[in-house]
Amino acid sequence: GAGVSQSPSNKVTEKGKDVELRCDPISGHTALYWYRQSLGQGLEFLIYFQGNSAPDKSGLPSDRFSAERTGGSVSTLTIQRTQQEDSAVYLCASSRDSTSNQPQHFGDGTRLSIL
Amino acid sequence: SQELEQSPQSLIVQEGKNLTINCTSSKTLYGLYWYKQKYGEGLIFLMMLQKGGEEKSHEKITAKLDEKKQQSSLHITASQPSHAGIYLCGAPSVQGAQKLVFGQGTRLTINP
Numbered sequence: 150g151a152g153v154s155q156s157p158s159n160k161v162t163e164k165g166k167d168v169e170l171r172c173d174p175i176s177g178h179t180a181l182y183w184y185r186q187s188l189g190q191g192l193e194f195l196i197y198f199q200g201n202s203a204p205d206k207s208g209l210p211s212d213r214f215s216a217e218r219t220g221g222s223v224s225t226l227t228i229q230r231t232q233q234e235d236s237a238v239y240l241c242a243s244s245r246d247s248t249s250n251q252p253q254h255f256g257d258g259t260r261l262s263i264l
Numbered sequence: 265s266q267e268l269e270q271s272p273q274s275l276i277v278q279e280g281k282n283l284t285i286n287c288t289s290s291k292t293l294y295g296l297y298w299y300k301q302k303y304g305e306g307l308i309f310l311m312m313l314q315k316g317g318e319e320k321s322h323e324k325i326t327a328k329l330d331e332k333k334q335q336s337s338l339h340i341t342a343s344q345p346s347h348a349g350i351y352l353c354g355a356p357s358v359q360g361a362q363k364l365v366f367g368q369g370t371r372l373t374i375n376p
Contacts (some may be wrong), residue, residue, distance in 0.1 A: 152304070161318050180362065192352065194363040205363065231304060240306055250314060255306035 151175075153256035155241050161262045164233060170226040170259045174243030181224050182244075182253055183216060187237035195239075197246040198224065228261075236263045267289050270367035271368045278375050282341050287353030287372045291335040294359040296336045298327050301350045310338075310351075311371070340372075348374045 154173040162168055174181050183195040194208040198218040209215070214230075218224040228235055238260050242253035267290040287296065295314045299307035311320045316331030324341045340347055347373050352372050354364040 153308075191368045192354075192366040194357075195366070197362050201363065208363065232299065242307075244362075250295075250312070252309045253310050253364065256301070256307055257304070257306040260304075 151163065153241055153243050153254055155256035155259050157259060158257065159218075159260045161260075162231060163264050165230055167227065167229045168261065169229055170228075170239050170241075170261070171210045172224045172225070172241030172243075172256060174222065174228070174241070175254060176256075178240055178243035178245055179221065180244040180247045180251070180253075182223070182242040183226050184240045184242065185237045186240055186258070190237075194239070195226070231261075231263045236261055266308050266355060266365045268353055268365060268367035270351075270353060270370050272370060274371040274373070276373045276375060277343055279343060279345060280344060282339065282342055283372070284340075284371070285338045285351050286356055287336045287338070289355060291334070293329065293331060293334055293336070294356045294361075295325075296329050297354040297364065298322075298336070298338055299352045299354065301352060302348075307333050307352060333342065345374045345376065348372055 179200045179246045181198045186192045191263040195204040196216045213229045215225045240258040242254050242255045244251040244253045269288050273288050297312050298310040301307050311327045313329035319328045324337045329336045350369045352366050352369045354366045357365050
């Protein structure tokens with residue numbers, strides 16, 4: 150597609166529920182990133198996928214967070230047993246590849262609110 | 265770990281005035297990215313700087329990278345209402361890293 154597409158744009162759920170956030174990267178981009186943006190913490194890296202390599206999960210805040218990237222394209226970020234501190238905007242980005250001279254292009258994000 | 269500090273945190277300028285936003289790193293910079301964000305939207309890529317002394321311009325926005333000072337500046341000339349938003353700088357956490365760390369952002373308001 151023309152840009153990174155994320156869905157849903159907004160998600161409100163009750164504490165303790167599981168949520169799935171979807172990211173469709175720019176066509177042809179092999180690298181995909183998830184970030185989280187919250188008022189107190191700013192923009193934080195969560196996880197990074199590059200082709201068929203093992204993902205870099207070093208930014209995931211707890212084992213309640215997981216992500217998959219099927220077929221090297223669409224990615225799903227799953228948060229299990231959501232907590233109020235999970236409320237944030239979750240941003241996905243993609244880049245052509247993982248070399249350092251490729252900028253990351255961001256989607257509009259999913260605004261997650263935990264009641 | 266790498267930390268980026270932006271200054272000022274917020275800025276209000278009159279339309280037509282010039283302004284500068286700074287991004288200072290706690291460690292050696294291995295590239296620097298500038299993004300703009302509007303409320304409810306994602307980050308829009310502005311410019312990427314890779315080498316010390318590098319300077320890039322796009323329309324009325326110019327960015328420079330000073331490796332020695334571990335700092336980058338973003339300068340807007342003759343500001344317009346369309347320049348309003350939050351400006352974020354980002355940099356690789358370590359050399360060759362793909363994950364970026366970001367500054368806390370600078371909120372720019374343009375008054376007519």
